[in-house]
Amino acid sequence: MSDAIVAEKLTRRFGSFVAVDEVSFVVPRGSVFGLLGANGAGKSTTIRMLCGLLAPSGGRARVAGFDVASEAESIKRSIGYMSQKFSLYEDLTVRENIEFYSGLYGIPKNRVHRESDRVLALTGLGERSRELAKELPGGYRQRLALGCALLHRPQLLFLDEPTAGVDPLARRIFWDIIYDLTAAGATVLVTTHYLDEAEYCSTVSLMRDGRMVAAGTPGELKAAHHPGLLLEIECGEPDRAMKALGGIQAVEAAALFGSRLHVTLVPGARAEIVGAALAAAGLAQARVQAIRPSLEDVFIRVVSEKQGGVER
Ligand SMILES: Nc1ncnc2c1ncn2[C@@H]1O[C@H](COP(=O)(O)OP(=O)(O)OP(=O)(O)O)[C@@H](O)[C@H]1O
Numbered sequence: 001m002s003d004a005i006v007a008e009k010l011t012r013r014f015g016s017f018v019a020v021d022e023v024s025f026v027v028p029r030g031s032v033f034g035l036l037g038a039n040g041a042g043k044s045t046t047i048r049m050l051c052g053l054l055a056p057s058g059g060r061a062r063v064a065g066f067d068v069a070s071e072a073e074s075i076k077r078s079i080g081y082m083s084q085k086f087s088l089y090e091d092l093t094v095r096e097n098i099e100f101y102s103g104l105y106g107i108p109k110n111r112v113h114r115e116s117d118r119v120l121a122l123t124g125l126g127e128r129s130r131e132l133a134k135e136l137p138g139g140y141r142q143r144l145a146l147g148c149a150l151l152h153r154p155q156l157l158f159l160d161e162p163t164a165g166v167d168p169l170a171r172r173i174f175w176d177i178i179y180d181l182t183a184a185g186a187t188v189l190v191t192t193h194y195l196d197e198a199e200y201c202s203t204v205s206l207m208r209d210g211r212m213v214a215a216g217t218p219g220e221l222k223a224a225h226h227p228g229l230l231l232e233i234e235c236g237e238p239d240r241a242m243k244a245l246g247g248i249q250a251v252e253a254a255a256l257f258g259s260r261l262h263v264t265l266v267p268g269a270r271a272e273i274v275g276a277a278l279a280a281a282g283l284a285q286a287r288v289q290a291i292r293p294s295l296e297d298v299f300i301r302v303v304s305e306k307q308g309g310v311e312r
């Protein structure tokens, strides 16, 4: 079976500014591909090119078997797209919004009711079908927007920050729907700023300044970007601890995580050296323990990496 998305050196310039810079990746059918990156990294621009909404300035991509540059119309018919700033009709009910989008997607009139019922059931919005969109809580709005993108039964979905600003329980419900869709064979490309969500993805890729700087399963990313020991340090003065560790060769990087400090050691270095350095700086009471890196550690490390080293 062919891959759902194949991008090769996909590039987009706006004037002299390069928003997406030779990005290459493959998304196998049935998988969830997570696109991560700081604001302005180029995620939405990448998605808009893949959806056939924005012409690439260079490189190429095939989506659902179609070429993004020459077969954009076929792509639009084959995919579902939930844009970062999707619009619902506030003065229409949930069902009316769905029926309106059915028209946009060209669903034949005799199938609109059936498809609307299917989407209402899938997104768990059946009981709210008569409520006005403007009265829906955030999590339900996102599910309605997703439902509208599913009316024409696309097998490939592009979701651009679908859970932004939504509470944790509502995010969980949203992800359960995504899993139901992929269990039924759909492929999903999703962007998010929530790193707990990235852990649910089959593959995660990280963008920085228009470039894809890391990609792999969450496990692979952690192994590749955290070859050395990761230590968590708890003490009353994390800033002082940071300074105390700054000059030590065995410390590759240090970052503040709230009131704690996460310290990456160079491969082979042992935790004791950190304890000794903290004691020498008068921070003997600090608690040092080895922890498993999270994707947040990887993200901070990769996104703050400068050419030639890691920011301290
Ligand atoms: N139409 C445009 N004209 C000029 N610059 C643009 C245009 N669209 C996007 N950009 C720029 O391209 C860069 C990437 O934008 P993009 O929206 O793809 O980032 P993003 O990763 O989706 O960010 P966010 O997390 O904030 O949504 C930004 O610097 C943005 O200002």
Ligand SMILES: [Mg+2]
Residues within 6 Å of the ligand: 043, 044, 045, 084, 160
């Ligand atoms: Mg965006």
